[in-house]
Amino acid sequence: MSSITIGSQAPAHGHEHGHDQAHAHTASFLSTYVFSKDHKVIGIQFLFSTLLWFLVGGLLALAVRWQLAWPWSDVPLFGRLYAAEGGQMAPEAYTMLVTMHASVMIFLVIIPILAGAFGNFLIPLMIGADDMAFPTLNMLSYWFMWPAFFFFGASFFVEGGGAAAGWTSYPTLSSNPPAAPGSMSGQTLWLLGLTFVGISSMMGSVNYMTTIIQMRAPGMSMFRLPLTIWAMFITAVLQAFALPVLTAAGFMQLMDRELGTGFFTPEGSIINNTISTAGGGSPLLWQHLFWFYSHPAVYIMILPAMGMVSDIIACFARKPIFGYKPMVYSIAGIAGLGFIVWGHHMFVSGMNPILGATFMVATMMIALPSAIKTFNWLGTIWGGKVQFTTPMLFALAFVSMFIIGGLSGIFMAATPVDIFIHDTYFIVAHFHYVLFAGTAMGVWGAIYFWYPKMFGRMMNEFWGKVHFFLTFVFLNGTFFPMHVLGAVGFPRRLADPYHYETFRHLQPMNQFMTLCAIGMVASQIIFVVNFFYSMFFGPIAGRNPWRANGLEWTAPSPPGHGNFDFQPIVYRGPYEYGSPETTEDFYPQTQPPPDNAPPAPPGGHH
Amino acid sequence: MGRFWSILFLMVLVGGLGTFAVAPVINHWLPKDVSEHGRAIDGLFYFILGLTGVVFIATEGVMFWFLWKYNSDSHSEPVKFTHGSHSLEIVWTIIPAATLLFIAIYQMNAWAAAKMRKPEIPPTLEVTAHQFGWSIRYPGTDGELGTKDDIYLENELHVPVDEEVLLELKSADVLHSFFLPNFRVKQDAVPGMKIPVWFRPKAEGKYDIVCAELCGWGHYKMKGQILVQSRRDFDLWLSQKFAEQSAVKGPAAAGASEE
Ligand SMILES: [Cu+2]
Ligand SMILES: [Cu+2]
Numbered sequence: 001m002s003s004i005t006i007g008s009q010a011p012a013h014g015h016e017h018g019h020d021q022a023h024a025h026t027a028s029f030l031s032t033y034v035f036s037k038d039h040k041v042i043g044i045q046f047l048f049s050t051l052l053w054f055l056v057g058g059l060l061a062l063a064v065r066w067q068l069a070w071p072w073s074d075v076p077l078f079g080r081l082y083a084a085e086g087g088q089m090a091p092e093a094y095t096m097l098v099t100m101h102a103s104v105m106i107f108l109v110i111i112p113i114l115a116g117a118f119g120n121f122l123i124p125l126m127i128g129a130d131d132m133a134f135p136t137l138n139m140l141s142y143w144f145m146w147p148a149f150f151f152f153g154a155s156f157f158v159e160g161g162g163a164a165a166g167w168t169s170y171p172t173l174s175s176n177p178p179a180a181p182g183s184m185s186g187q188t189l190w191l192l193g194l195t196f197v198g199i200s201s202m203m204g205s206v207n208y209m210t211t212i213i214q215m216r217a218p219g220m221s222m223f224r225l226p227l228t229i230w231a232m233f234i235t236a237v238l239q240a241f242a243l244p245v246l247t248a249a250g251f252m253q254l255m256d257r258e259l260g261t262g263f264f265t266p267e268g269s270i271i272n273n274t275i276s277t278a279g280g281g282s283p284l285l286w287q288h289l290f291w292f293y294s295h296p297a298v299y300i301m302i303l304p305a306m307g308m309v310s311d312i313i314a315c316f317a318r319k320p321i322f323g324y325k326p327m328v329y330s331i332a333g334i335a336g337l338g339f340i341v342w343g344h345h346m347f348v349s350g351m352n353p354i355l356g357a358t359f360m361v362a363t364m365m366i367a368l369p370s371a372i373k374t375f376n377w378l379g380t381i382w383g384g385k386v387q388f389t390t391p392m393l394f395a396l397a398f399v400s401m402f403i404i405g406g407l408s409g410i411f412m413a414a415t416p417v418d419i420f421i422h423d424t425y426f427i428v429a430h431f432h433y434v435l436f437a438g439t440a441m442g443v444w445g446a447i448y449f450w451y452p453k454m455f456g457r458m459m460n461e462f463w464g465k466v467h468f469f470l471t472f473v474f475l476n477g478t479f480f481p482m483h484v485l486g487a488v489g490f491p492r493r494l495a496d497p498y499h500y501e502t503f504r505h506l507q508p509m510n511q512f513m514t515l516c517a518i519g520m521v522a523s524q525i526i527f528v529v530n531f532f533y534s535m536f537f538g539p540i541a542g543r544n545p546w547r548a549n550g551l552e553w554t555a556p557s558p559p560g561h562g563n564f565d566f567q568p569i570v571y572r573g574p575y576e577y578g579s580p581e582t583t584e585d586f587y588p589q590t591q592p593p594p595d596n597a598p599p600a601p602p603g604g605h606h
Numbered sequence: 607m608g609r610f611w612s613i614l615f616l617m618v619l620v621g622g623l624g625t626f627a628v629a630p631v632i633n634h635w636l637p638k639d640v641s642e643h644g645r646a647i648d649g650l651f652y653f654i655l656g657l658t659g660v661v662f663i664a665t666e667g668v669m670f671w672f673l674w675k676y677n678s679d680s681h682s683e684p685v686k687f688t689h690g691s692h693s694l695e696i697v698w699t700i701i702p703a704a705t706l707l708f709i710a711i712y713q714m715n716a717w718a719a720a721k722m723r724k725p726e727i728p729p730t731l732e733v734t735a736h737q738f739g740w741s742i743r744y745p746g747t748d749g750e751l752g753t754k755d756d757i758y759l760e761n762e763l764h765v766p767v768d769e770e771v772l773l774e775l776k777s778a779d780v781l782h783s784f785f786l787p788n789f790r791v792k793q794d795a796v797p798g799m800k801i802p803v804w805f806r807p808k809a810e811g812k813y814d815i816v817c818a819e820l821c822g823w824g825h826y827k828m829k830g831q832i833l834v835q836s837r838r839d840f841d842l843w844l845s846q847k848f849a850e851q852s853a854v855k856g857p858a859a860a861g862a863s864e865e
Contacts, residue, residue: 092823166820172797173780173822179737180822266798271779272737283781283796318678323690326699348783350796353721357714364710371702372695378668379694383686385678388611396611396673400618403665407658414654414709416647416716420790423783423818472614476621484629487636487651489787491818495826502637502787502814509634578685585685 035143037135038561042142043121044454047447049145050113053104058521060101065478067094069507069514071496092181094495095164099182100156102167103190106301107197108152110439112145114304115204115239118446119232121454122308123208125552125559126226128217128568133210141203144196151193160184166493168290171264171283175256178272191254198247205236205243212236217551219570223328224589226550226574227321230328231307234335238296238303241339246293249286256281287349291342299338301435303331305442306373309395311574312445313380315548316392318585320575322379323372330369330376337366347418356415363413370406374399384578385585389546390464394445397472398438405433408483423493426486432479444471444527451534452541456557459534463526470523477516481509547586549574554590608677612670619666626659637787640813640834642806644790646716654709724802725770731763732774733803735782735795738824740815746848757847761830763815765807766840772804783819786832794819807834 036042066075067089075089089097120138124131132138155162164182165174173179174187212225212233225233255261262278264286269276314321321327343351343359377399386392408430412418421427444467451459490503497503544553551574555564568590576587581594629635639648675681732751734741739761746755751774765771775784777795784803785792793803815830835843 090823091826095820095823095825098820164823170781170820173820176780179780269779269797282798284799317676317685319685320687320689322688323695326690326695348792349794350799350801353717356721357717360713360717361707361710364706365703367706368699368703372699374665375694375698376690378665378672379690381669381672381676383688384676385681385685386608386673386676387678388608393611396615396669400615400666400669403662403669404618404622407662410658410706410709411651411654414650414713416713416720417651417654419720419792420647420651420787422792423785469614476618480622480625481634484625484634487629488634489637489785489816491785491816493820493825497826499827500814500816500829502816505633575689578687580687 035139037131037139039120039124039132039135039138040454040559040563042138043117043119045142046112046116046120046145047454049149050109050117053108053149054113055524057101057104057109058524060097060104062517062521063089064094064097064101065514065517067097067495068497069511071498089495091495092164093161095166095180095493096162096182096186098493099164099166100152100162103163103193104152105435106167106297107194108145108149110301110435111197111201111297113443114301114439115201115208115232115235116142116145118228118304118308118443118450119204119208119235121450122228122552123211123232124215125453125555125563126229126550126574127212127215127220128551128564128570129211129215130562130564132207133214134207137203137207141200141207144200144203148193148196148200151189151196155186155189155193158185158189160186162186163190168294169253169286170290171253171256171281171286172269172271172276175253175264175286176269176271176274176276177257178274188254188257191250191257194250195247198243198250201239202243205239208232208236209240217568217570220551220589223325224570224573226307227310227324227327227331228304228307231303231305231331234331235300235303238300238335238338242293242296242300245289249289249293252289253286284346284349284351287346287351288342291345292339295342295345296335296338298431298434299334302439302442303334305398305439305446306331308446308449309398309442310377310380311548311550312391312395312449313377313399314575314577315449315546316387316389316395317381317384318387318577319380319384320573320577321376322382323376324573324575326372327376330372333369334366337362337369341366344413344418347415348422360413360415364410367406367410367413370402374403374406389448390459390461390468391445391449391546393465393468393472394441394448397468398441398445401433401437401441401475404480405430405438408433420489421486423491424486425482425490425492428492429479429482429486432482437475437479441472444468447531449546450552451531452545453552453555453557453559455535455538456541457534457536457538458541458545459538460530463530467523467526467530470526471520474516474520474523478513478520481513485509544588547584549576549586549588551589554588608679609674612673612677615666615673616670619663619670622662622666623659626655638809639788639790640807640809640811641786641789641791642808643716643719644788646719647790650713650716653712657705657709725772725804727770727772729774729802730765730771732776733763733784733795734776734778735784735817735821735828736778737780737822738817738828740784740828740830741778742830744844744847755848755852757844757851759847761815763830763832764840764843765832765834766837767807767810767834769837770804770806772802775801775803780821781819782817782821782828785816785818786813787816788813789832792818810834810836 072088160181163186164180177184252263260278262281264281264283265276265278267279341363344363347356541557551568570589578585579587732743742759744757745751775795777797782795789805791805813832817828
């Protein structure tokens, strides 16, 4: 605390009074909305930035889909970028598109929208704190995303184009500039961008862990935390332990590229007629380091959504979450096992097959906590009174789709089956069911659910449901057939798969999928209009429009600086819907029990 | 509206099963298997498909039923105020755990056959992946790889039917993956490593060799062909190639050996 006081006094010494008003206004505008240290503003900044990149990532995906449906035909909109080829997509542009679609979606959308946007906005509100433990660090975690935005964005315009070695950036394709056009400056910018995403995530996760441990309101024991907070907490732990490995690996690849260190390059490679001078390294080393982070990252990309979905389902089933503690232990179990399964990405990589077998067993077992969570969600709906609001529909879709994504994972965990389906569309189907049909559905549910808290107004329910219906139908039309393509062995990342005899007959199915993908992206216009229209013209929400239990619903909508206009004291967990102790069908965490002595005056707040 | 949404979620079940029922009929399914160990892999695929299919039907079905039954439009009873069930948690922990463990152990044999039990035979040929093609090398008359009489080919691989094939997989530049969809074979080619790959073809014919690991702009066109022939045709072809090759480079090779 003392350091902050000194810091804020410092400028006062050097400042003359009597500056004009305009300057003061600009300064206050900047400090309120731009360089704000308020967790809510930072959360919303993350939300807007990531939604914008979501649009970019979606358009990149459409360009990929276009090529798969009608290879080498003129690409609408994107065509102008390929004027040199007469509007056709060049094959190197295709590999760049698949790489950048995945990189943008993972590093600039999913990870920051979950932890950055919702973690920031929800953690202090849901635990009853006035802000994060380290507000300045929090602000920096947002602003350190901007170099990443810049590097990723700029990489499209440098010579050779953006990175094109896949989002996994496997050496030696990625680490040797002659190997591919995208491995020139594009790959360097990609690595720099990745580093800044890492710095931002690390600052965020340190802050979240400290805040959740230190700043809970009186009465908010760990086992009274909403599952959203549990998920955010464990995600932060995962980030903190896994990220350093990725950052180190990224630097090693940078050094391979810039200084010729050769961590990942073996002796005697001749790449594109260039003899690589370095040697003594191994391409498999990168794969181990990369997946040591990126497998846990899969959970970083879904656990927070699982937490938020749990809160939404309990609220709209009007019933306590089924098996709260098993839910918490499952999250912890996923995180723990998540560190010893990375090798399942490497079953056919040339890694020792005995090692593969042990990774297989661990991978099989990690399906277990996910199964337990699914059963508990179903248990929560059982015997409830389900209200089909827009957030609930998205949350239910999460569960329904996660079942598919979870079950398809068992195929690839089985090593012999993985020999056949590895790097085919079966994998693409699997992770899109987990990350798009899962996490993105959860995120939409969360946006519709907490929007009234963020902006003080409700989003339109009717258009919300139209948005849900179209997205849900089109997403299944886009992604479900991928399972079947995978069963044929249809490989990923091929600019033109149809010159193979084996895959020629799959083109009509791909055209159908592309049409669904276009429909899916177009449906988002409804969401965008609803989002902005409601911000100004939506009905005023009030503090607790969903009649929910969490602490955030006792604060004003939107909450002012410092969040609560009273000192919240917590008497119970967040899921006491339909409790016989009260006549209402919900029971806020702050409502004193009926025959309780008046609570002690709030003096002991940290 | 509750009914409408419940049925939408039922459609996940109907559509999912429907897709998997129709796919084999329209030939969007596992390509014809022409290798011995492919049977084990396909068997395991079908086993997991059946098992996950049952779980899929059960969970999506239960979800539909709960949504249909407990929707607030029609369901007027008070909610069941429960925080869970200890015995249920134990049941649905132990049953999936046992099932998963069973799959894990059950598949070990197929995995070992495909990647661990390397046959004790000299390598039939060597495949070196490079941007963007497959360089293939057969031992010449001396039956040994790496000698002067080796036979070189590009993107064209011949193997005898009903005999174990052992090939050595290398890469000259970046990662590639040697994928034979019809043989259920896939192995990454890694610069700096020599990785053995084996299989036993059981039907003559011409099949695709696919590169399954992103290897640069030309990744999509890194296509090869594998021909499974009778032993007689294979020998004939190999000796033809040998003759062709020594006719072309014979003097050069002889010259080189004199140096
Ligand atoms: Cu993984
Ligand atoms: Cu290749």
